[in-house]
Amino acid sequence: MTLNLPSPQLQISIREEWNENLETRDQYLEHIKDWLRRQPHLPDDWGDVELLNFLRSCYFSLERTKQKIDRxxxxxxxxxxxxxxxxxxxxxxxxxxxxxxxxxxxxxTPEGRRVMILRGFDKNMETPNVTHFIRIAFMFADIRIKEESHGVSGDVYIFDASILTAGHFAKAANPVIFKKFLFCLKAYPIKVKEIHVVNANSMVDIVINWIMLLVKEKYRKLVHVHTSIETLHDYIPKDVLPEEYGGTCGSSKNFTEQWIKKLEAHTDWFKKRENFKADESKRLGLPIDYDDLFGVDGSFKKLAID
Incomplete structure (x- = not known):
């Protein structure tokens, strides 16, 4: 599965959006590399693509980039x-x-955004374990960090609600896990630009209202609910969408199979990255106490999600 890179013209607009200056980019990159080498609690063996994606997501603010990488x-x-x-x-x-x-x-998309699609098959399926689902989501994200070599303008998410039931929601609606997920998501060089819920049914309003209680207003404005596929085309061109959503870009079934193969091919890479994390015993200054950071009940007493 290969991710198409932005055209040369689109690369220019993406660089402008993220405040990326080709004349100073290498200086910023070297600054971050040097900073990482001086942080004994952090790994320092990242490549240029990964570090540049963190710089882009922080509009090339060095301090914000350091904070996001540490996070x-x-x-x-x-x-x-x-x-x-x-x-x-x-x-x-x-x-x-x-x-x-x-x-x-x-x-x-014409704006340089990457479209992500999530859909289920069967209303009668067992509700998936949310933690396991999040593991897969971050596997996707880590691969994209190293493969979006020129960056993107942001992400567009399409969630298919056609099989959503009250039973699924009751089993999956764990606010502690969801808050932890949002907390982790904030650490990734990802900019969510649009969220589309398609094939909406009566449960969608309940789910969205529950989620909106846990996120800030700026994220609420990104959500668009569609009861038909046609209105989705007002936002995303058909040549970017799969056949399952009236598009001409191939089948999401085939693309999913290709992504599964890509994840399988990265098994050894993922294994090596299990220790790709902070070591608080080596942090300069006071180490972070994780119970204090999240609260023993996962309620994020000291840090707000923003």
Whole structure:
């Protein structure tokens, strides 16, 4: 599965959006590399592509980039249940991939955004374990950090609600896990630009209202609910969408199969990265106490999600 890179013209607009100056970019990159080498509690063997994506997501603010990188490594250590056993062939992860499709579309939107799709198959399926689902989501994210070599303008998410039931929601609606997920997501060089819920049913309003209680207003404005596929085309061109959503870019089934193969091919890479996390015993100054950071009940007493 290959992610199409932005055209030369689109690369220019993406650089402008993220405040990326080709004349000074290498200086910023070297500054971050030097800073990482001086942080004994953080790994320092990242490549240029990964570091540049963190710089872009912080509009090339050095201090914000340092904070995000530190946060990325810290959450990997603080919330190990999301970052362990990254092997897509493990039974608990196969149980997720066998009941749905998830893929990043190869083609970018005209604005340079990457479209991500998530859809299930069967209303009668067992509710997936949310923690296992989050593990797969971050496996996708880590691969994209190293493969979006020219960056993107942001992400567009399409969630298919056609099989959503009250039973699924009742079992999956864990506010502590969801808050931890949002906390980790903030550590990634990802900019969510749009969220589209398609094939909406009567449960969608309940789910969205529950989620909106946990996120800030700026995220609420990104959500668009569609009762038909046609209105989705007002936002995303058909040549970027798969056939399942009236598009001409191929099948999400095929793209999902390709992504599963990509995840399988990265099994050894994921294994080597299990220790790719902060070591608080080596942090300069006071180490972070994870119970103090999140609260013993996961309620994030000291840090707000923003």
């Amino acid at each position: 990325y490594f810290t959450v990997r250590a603080a919330i190990p249940e999301f970052y362990r056993d990254w092997d897509i062939k493990r039974p608990e992860l196969v149980a997720i991939t066998s009941v749905g499709q998830a893929c990043a579309m190869p083609k970018l």
